[in-house]
Amino acid sequence: MITFDQTTKTYEGGVTAVNGVDFTVDKGNIVVLLGPSGCGKTTLLRMVNRLETISDGSITIDGEDSMSLDQIALRRKIGYVIQSNGLFPNMTIEENVMIVPDLLGWKKKEKRERFNKLMEMIGLSGEKFGKRYPHELSGGQQQRIGVIRALAADPPVMLMDEPFGALDPIIREKIQDEFLQIQREVKKTILFVSHDIDEAIKMADKIVLLRGGEVMQYDTPSEMLVRPKNEFVREFFGKDRAIKSLSLHTIKDLQEVIGLVNVDETIEDTITIHIRHDLRNTLSMLLNQEADQVIVVDDDDHRLGAITIDLVQKYLHFEIKAKPTLVQKG
Amino acid sequence: MDKWMKFLEVNAPRIFDLAIEHTILVGLAILVALMIGVPLGIYLTTNDYLAETVLQIASVMLTIPSIALFGIMIPVFSIVNQGIGFVPAFVALVLYSQLPIIRNTYTAIKNVSPEMRDAAKGLGMKTSQRLLRVEIPNAFPIIMAGIRTAVVLNIGIGVIAAYIGAGGLGVLITQGISRGDNYLIISGSIAVAILAMIADGILLFIQKRYTPKSIAN
Amino acid sequence: MNKKKIMSRIVSILVYALVAVFFIWAISNSYFDYIFSESGTFLHLLKQHLQLVLVSSLLAVVVALPVGILVTRRSFRRAEWIVSNTVNLGQTIPSLAVLALMISILGIGFKTAVFALFIYSLLPMYRNTVAGIDSIDENLIDAARGMGMKPIQILFRIELPNASYSILAGIRTAVVLNIGTAALAYVVGGGGLGVWIFTGIQLFDNGYLISGAIPVTLLAIFVDYLLRLLERKIVPKGSKPPQET
Numbered sequence: 001m002i003t004f005d006q007t008t009k010t011y012e013g014g015v016t017a018v019n020g021v022d023f024t025v026d027k028g029n030i031v032v033l034l035g036p037s038g039c040g041k042t043t044l045l046r047m048v049n050r051l052e053t054i055s056d057g058s059i060t061i062d063g064e065d066s067m068s069l070d071q072i073a074l075r076r077k078i079g080y081v082i083q084s085n086g087l088f089p090n091m092t093i094e095e096n097v098m099i100v101p102d103l104l105g106w107k108k109k110e111k112r113e114r115f116n117k118l119m120e121m122i123g124l125s126g127e128k129f130g131k132r133y134p135h136e137l138s139g140g141q142q143q144r145i146g147v148i149r150a151l152a153a154d155p156p157v158m159l160m161d162e163p164f165g166a167l168d169p170i171i172r173e174k175i176q177d178e179f180l181q182i183q184r185e186v187k188k189t190i191l192f193v194s195h196d197i198d199e200a201i202k203m204a205d206k207i208v209l210l211r212g213g214e215v216m217q218y219d220t221p222s223e224m225l226v227r228p229k230n231e232f233v234r235e236f237f238g239k240d241r242a243i244k245s246l247s248l249h250t251i252k253d254l255q256e257v258i259g260l261v262n263v264d265e266t267i268e269d270t271i272t273i274h275i276r277h278d279l280r281n282t283l284s285m286l287l288n289q290e291a292d293q294v295i296v297v298d299d300d301d302h303r304l305g306a307i308t309i310d311l312v313q314k315y316l317h318f319e320i321k322a323k324p325t326l327v328q329k330g
Numbered sequence: 331m332d333k334w335m336k337f338l339e340v341n342a343p344r345i346f347d348l349a350i351e352h353t354i355l356v357g358l359a360i361l362v363a364l365m366i367g368v369p370l371g372i373y374l375t376t377n378d379y380l381a382e383t384v385l386q387i388a389s390v391m392l393t394i395p396s397i398a399l400f401g402i403m404i405p406v407f408s409i410v411n412q413g414i415g416f417v418p419a420f421v422a423l424v425l426y427s428q429l430p431i432i433r434n435t436y437t438a439i440k441n442v443s444p445e446m447r448d449a450a451k452g453l454g455m456k457t458s459q460r461l462l463r464v465e466i467p468n469a470f471p472i473i474m475a476g477i478r479t480a481v482v483l484n485i486g487i488g489v490i491a492a493y494i495g496a497g498g499l500g501v502l503i504t505q506g507i508s509r510g511d512n513y514l515i516i517s518g519s520i521a522v523a524i525l526a527m528i529a530d531g532i533l534l535f536i537q538k539r540y541t542p543k544s545i546a547n
Numbered sequence: 548m549n550k551k552k553i554m555s556r557i558v559s560i561l562v563y564a565l566v567a568v569f570f571i572w573a574i575s576n577s578y579f580d581y582i583f584s585e586s587g588t589f590l591h592l593l594k595q596h597l598q599l600v601l602v603s604s605l606l607a608v609v610v611a612l613p614v615g616i617l618v619t620r621r622s623f624r625r626a627e628w629i630v631s632n633t634v635n636l637g638q639t640i641p642s643l644a645v646l647a648l649m650i651s652i653l654g655i656g657f658k659t660a661v662f663a664l665f666i667y668s669l670l671p672m673y674r675n676t677v678a679g680i681d682s683i684d685e686n687l688i689d690a691a692r693g694m695g696m697k698p699i700q701i702l703f704r705i706e707l708p709n710a711s712y713s714i715l716a717g718i719r720t721a722v723v724l725n726i727g728t729a730a731l732a733y734v735v736g737g738g739g740l741g742v743w744i745f746t747g748i749q750l751f752d753n754g755y756l757i758s759g760a761i762p763v764t765l766l767a768i769f770v771d772y773l774l775r776l777l778e779r780k781i782v783p784k785g786s787k788p789p790q791e792t
Contacts, residue, residue, distance in 0.1 A: 071695075395727025503643050515651075
């Protein structure tokens, strides 16, 4: 758990980057710090592991005031992932991933086991990649290594500074999914900086929307989309908020509310989609493929039915009806 | 300070003459080095195997200590009765200049982006037009940097050339050593340092002045 | 084999042939004879030469690297400008002058030569140390700090390994340069193989010239090669060497 209490950052020249920020990241949650560039989100993140000093107020981690802890010890308990992966070119992949355990004095055997386990999580072979160097890996692989490096010593808290920002959209999407999968397993308390609204909606349990170093709204993604607190929040999420909100719902949600249609066997060459896929992606799939239907399958590739544009539209209407605030400017 | 004034009063014209001599030696060597090095560097971009060989030879050449190279050249050039004086010094300086000039020309032309080259081709430029209008202008700052390295290097090596009778500012230093006259040594050294800075400054100015604005950074 | 390969082969064969012709010519004129007829003197001069280079280079490494590391620390950043400019200015002074000026301070002899060579080796080593450390991506340092590495750990595990290519290249440049400059040590009475080169110049004796100059040349080329091999061994595989300059 991370608690910000009137946290403030003022630079020497008198510029205030972060101003009286108050919120709490619950244990096992992902909170995304979102906002335009210069809103103070990265500064706020870096104050947690004290790469930036705290001018006023406090940050408490699991009940302990971060200022009361030893800086080095504090940082070793917090995983840190940055946009340009920050892998050390002089070290092999294994050395890179195991750097914090190494600093903490883990035994060789423990390190090897941990490394292999972490590599398994991201679907790479520890055997095969361990001895390679970062430049021999693709950008996506490097970024995944960056993520598991932060997880290496199993820190309760993780800080992620636009970790997927440098990747191309298709790979980014994949790694986001993979990371959420990992998070379901490891349940870290995560503070995540992003400037990408879609990413924020997808990753966040809660979003902190910042402007000029101040919190505009702190809420769950759906609340923020449905009930923006002020004009800035409303505009930030844009006119297509309704469409965006679709990414908060999966096909399963739709199935539970209005059910799927039967598969039209006369259409050849239809694509399949997993039931836990979000509706926004499903919609864009339907539109882009110009397909009349997409077949929905479960974990065992069992056909559950089909989804159509009509169906998604119906669900959207249902949503709109259920949440009147969305109608105003939808 | 008084002593310096007196020293300069007597020696200033001579220092000036020696500086001119030094400049001519280095200047001529660089000119010839350019006439060999730039075309060669450009040609090498068409043959990577040859480029590797030539650059390797030039880099070994640069590791040969100057006084040793002079020592080798005296016997060789005395075959044609030019063992001592301008000729061996000149040849040595030309050789030393080759690496920086060839290498920088080669890398600079190689680094001109393929897109740019394609665009030039697409516009229907002939090879010579492409070279003169696209590749050389874009490679210019790096080629100039190579020339500057060569010039500063040569001004320094030119000092040693005084030992084989090639004249120049080195004469002040060698005389100073044999006579135990610090004024000569210091004035010679400062003159060399100033000459190097002036030459580098002028070349830098030319480099900046004639670099296309869009690629200057 | 294509035409381009053949051309490159021809050029290298020509160069080898030229070198061979030179050696045959020099040997047939018995220009190398002093090495054998005065082998005692030769070995003494060679030993002196090596001592000059070794002692001065070691001293320079011991001074230049720590200074380079020190000025790249956050708290010393401001000093970097002053140190770098002083050192740069120093390099425009000809090596011969550095040697000569040392006479008036330290007199004549081995120590003077060592000191002058030491001074002259500082720049390439210092400059490459600073450049190597400066060229490391800020993000790497940030990541290292964020993971809780101490400054000393960052230096030894991140900065130095990743700067090692540049640092070692600086040392190599300095040492090779030093071998040549040590041949000038004769003028300050520092001995070394330069003694024969200068004797050759003064006496117009091709034998002394070649017997002095060729060993110095070979020494420089050999040491350069050796240090390149060492670089390849030491530099971590992942820290890609930047383009040669």
